[in-house]
Amino acid sequence: MVLKPNDLRKDQITFTGFSKGGYSNSLLEDLPSAYYAAGFINSSGIADHSAAELKRILSGAKLSVQPEISEFYQGISGYASSKDAETMFQLINLYIAKPRIDTALCISLINRKKASSENELNSSKTAFADTINQVLFNR
Numbered sequence: 001m002v003l004k005p006n007d008l009r010k011d012q013i014t015f016t017g018f019s020k021g022g023y024s025n026s027l028l029e030d031l032p033s034a035y036y037a038a039g040f041i042n043s044s045g046i047a048d049h050s051a052a053e054l055k056r057i058l059s060g061a062k063l064s065v066q067p068e069i070s071e072f073y074q075g076i077s078g079y080a081s082s083k084d085a086e087t088m089f090q091l092i093n094l095y096i097a098k099p100r101i102d103t104a105l106c107i108s109l110i111n112r113k114k115a116s117s118e119n120e121l122n123s124s125k126t127a128f129a130d131t132i133n134q135v136l137f138n139r
């Protein structure tokens with residue numbers, strides 16, 4: 001962890017913590033779940049609190065804490081005002097120690113993503129791109 005003063009925003013603490021890993025370490029059959037895991041956690045909330053409850057509890061606080069998963073890294077980042085720093089550190093701890101997965105919400109998100117993908121596959125734009133690829137690259 002590195003602490004560096006910021007003269008531009010004296011009342012703001014910004015952080016990023018990450019480690020090697022990411023969804024590229026997942027088995028092929030687990031890849032979609034790993035790819036969307038951070039989004040599921042962000043949408044589900046933490047510990048015993050749904051995302052909606054968390055938003056209500058934190059209303060008025062100037063902070064953000066977000067878990068992240070990329071291809072080669074995973075981590076957490078965000079910011080807080082000086083007065084909300086303790087809450088920020090509590091959220092960091094909860095996202096790491098007690099992430100919440102709302103199964104019904106995850107199923108809903110998966111179904112919406114499937115529908116979106118099917119709509120995209122059936123779009124004239126995709127058909128045009130497929131034709132261009134076939135003509136130009138014989139694929």
